[in-house]
Amino acid sequence: MSQLIAPHGGRLVDLFVAAGEREALKHAAAQLPAWDLTPRQLCDLELLANGAFSPLEGFLGRADYESVCRDMRLADGTLWPMPVTLDVSREFADKLGDGAQVALRDPEGVILAILDVADRWEPDRQAEARDVFGTTDRLHAGVAYLVDRANPIYLGGRVRAIEAAPHYDFRHLRLSPREVRAHFDKLGWRRIVAFQTRNPMHRAHLELTFRAAQIAEANLLIHPSVGMTKPGDIDHYTRVRCYEKLIAHYPEQTTLLSLLHLAMRMGGPREALWHAIIRKNHGCSHFIVGRDHAGPGNGADGKPFYGPYDAQELVARHHDELGIAMVPFQEMVYVQERAQYAPADEIAPGETVLNISGTELRRRLHEGLDVPEWFTYPEVIDELRRTHPARHKQGFTVFFTGLSGAGKSTLANALLVRLLELGTRPVTLLDGDIVRKHLSSELGFSKEHRNLNVQRIGFVASEITKNGGIAICAPIAPYAQARREVREMVSQYGLFVETHIATPIDVCEQRDRKGLYALARAGKLKEFTGVSDPYEVPESPELRIDTSDIAPDEAVQRIVLKLESLGLIRPRD
Incomplete structure (x- = not known):
């Protein structure tokens, strides 16, 4: 060392x-x-x-x-x-x-x-x-x-x-702090402002970073995190291709693009302070802290975890010992009358502000709608469309969960047939019993083994989803944490539609063709979900169906209508 x-x-x-x-x-x-x-x-x-x-x-x-x-x-x-x-x-x-x-x-x-x-x-x-x-x-x-x-x-x-972990992607952009500093020295850069991002960059980001560099009288380091970001974020391969397209729009010899293999914590103000220290270590003199820096979204109460400018306030309080200056920025918005971007706090009364949120951009991509050129460059949108086609062309997973005898397998098989009739994508059924036989035959029914079985199903479903297919999963999946992990795995690549088959246990017992409940009640079958082992009811599934007094065709139609409302299948497909 x-x-x-x-x-x-x-x-x-x-x-x-x-x-x-x-x-x-x-x-x-x-x-x-x-x-x-x-x-x-x-x-x-x-x-x-x-x-x-x-x-x-x-x-x-x-x-x-x-x-x-x-x-x-x-x-x-x-x-x-x-x-x-x-x-x-x-x-x-x-x-x-x-x-x-x-x-x-x-x-x-x-x-x-x-x-x-x-x-x-x-x-x-x-x-x-x-x-x-x-x-x-x-x-x-x-x-x-x-x-x-x-x-x-x-x-x-x-x-x-002993040695660095190998990277096989974008090697020319993966610069260590020592290499970034050497680049600055070679070009004679002494004042450098860094920009942290985990999202694709659009014209508002270009304007923000360019203005920040002007304010600081500095060159610019575009320094995106390409390690672990927030679940559901756009993959870094797509993002880096977008950055490479965007970097051409900066003045020549003013801007460096380098990738940071950072595992973000989405820690808001503390994370902003951390990011500033990391950029100081890369040789930067200034760091941009924007609105809701590293914010994780909203909590269970529907409110943001952090205030929009909490991060700027925390970094400002530690300015004297940080060793890197903050360049604070508000949100940049497009002003129609000016035909240009401006900070949100500089808008005059009567001016028309145009803005597209991340949610709205995803909606336009999912529905195949146009994205205006004032928002981003056509070549950036082309890259996004390559890996994020309209939602009715994406893969997705329908994940059934519920007690034994609730009707999961029946509905999963009926849904399989309906989706095969549509013929828009390959469809794979991962039924609990089938997976147990072919993928998890060595596993028992302890909590650890049940979770491992569900994780295996989730991994296969995520691969099917990633490659544009439809995965239908029908395990019992009794534990909330395992279901959350599967959701995270799948959500990297497509929608996860959790469907709780909420049939009461007394109805499940009446349907018990295999006599499993009777064996469990007699103590002959250990760790049986709903009897001697808990079932953790999903708090907010995309769909909840009680099959006590509903026919399979009607239940499947409810699922199909849900898939249509999510844009995953088209009504006339």
Whole structure:
């Protein structure tokens, strides 16, 4: 590990061991307990290793973690607003002794680094959510990940990086902090304003960034996050192609496009402060903080988690110690009379404001409607249409859930026939019993195995959806968390239509052709959903159907009408 004095941004921590040590360290690492890094951990390790997370020298230990959660500072007082932790399973942690070392591997088993474990503890993740995100509402993407997906035990300690995780996409745009600084030095740039985004950029973004660069009298770094963003966001492949189209509209030799492999937490004000520090580490002198920076949307109460300018206020309060200046910006809107964009607070009375929200843009793309050129460039829309066709041409998943005997399989088979009659896309039925036989035959009926079975169904459904097909899933899927995970998997590629077959248990028992309920009541069938194991009723499915007094044809027609209302199938198809 070394610390470099750079002309931009101060000290840059570099956690890679010297080239001459790597082979010996690889050999030693092969004998250590190994942890396979999750996608978020892969992102974090990369930015730890290359210095983007300077001054961190590894995953936070307990004292630093508690100080960051409580005060947005490391234990030594250094400003740092976001916990960067390594979460592992309890089973893995229990195998580690005091002073343990852990080999950190990518999904292919390649050892990327060694963690010298200094701390091991079980955090209060609800408390972490309240401190860091200001809420425990699972509609907040950061909270949902922390509470539902993160492992229960944290390991902290110094990291020794052996090699960087390989990237095979857009290599020419994946620049480390050291490489970005070198580019600035080569071109003689001394004042650079950075722009963070996780969305495609349109003309309003171009105007915003160009104005920010003028205000700061600086060159411009377009620095999109291409690691983990918010579930449902447009994939980074599409976004980067859009950025490459847009970058041609900036004046030549003024703007650099570089990709940041950041796992966003959608943490609003704290995240904005974090983003500013990261851009300082890349050598930037200024950072744009816009309206609702890194905002995760609305909570269960229908209100935004953060105020529109909370992020700007927090960054401004720490200006003196940040080492990077903020360029605050309001929303940019198109003024019809001027035929140009202007900040929302500069609109004169009587002027006509035109704006297209992200929701409206998605609607136009889904319905194949025109997008005006004042909003974005035709070549950008062409890229978006390539990977986001009209909704009636996209893949989707219908996910039935309900008690045994509720009617899931009957409706799934009837819906299969209806969709095959339409013939617009390939249709695949993933029935619970069929999946158990062919995909999960080795699994039992413990909660862990049930969740694993549902996750497998979700993975297959997501692949079908991604490739433009229709997946019909009909497991019991009794647990809310597993259903949420499947929704996240599928929603990356298309709509997820959760359909709760809400038939009461007494009706299900009357229909019990296999005699399963009787066996469960007699105690001969253990862990049976609805009798000796709980069924967690979906809170807000897209559709809820009680088949007690409704014929299958009528129930399926309700589903078809729902699919039509969502634009997934056309009434006259």
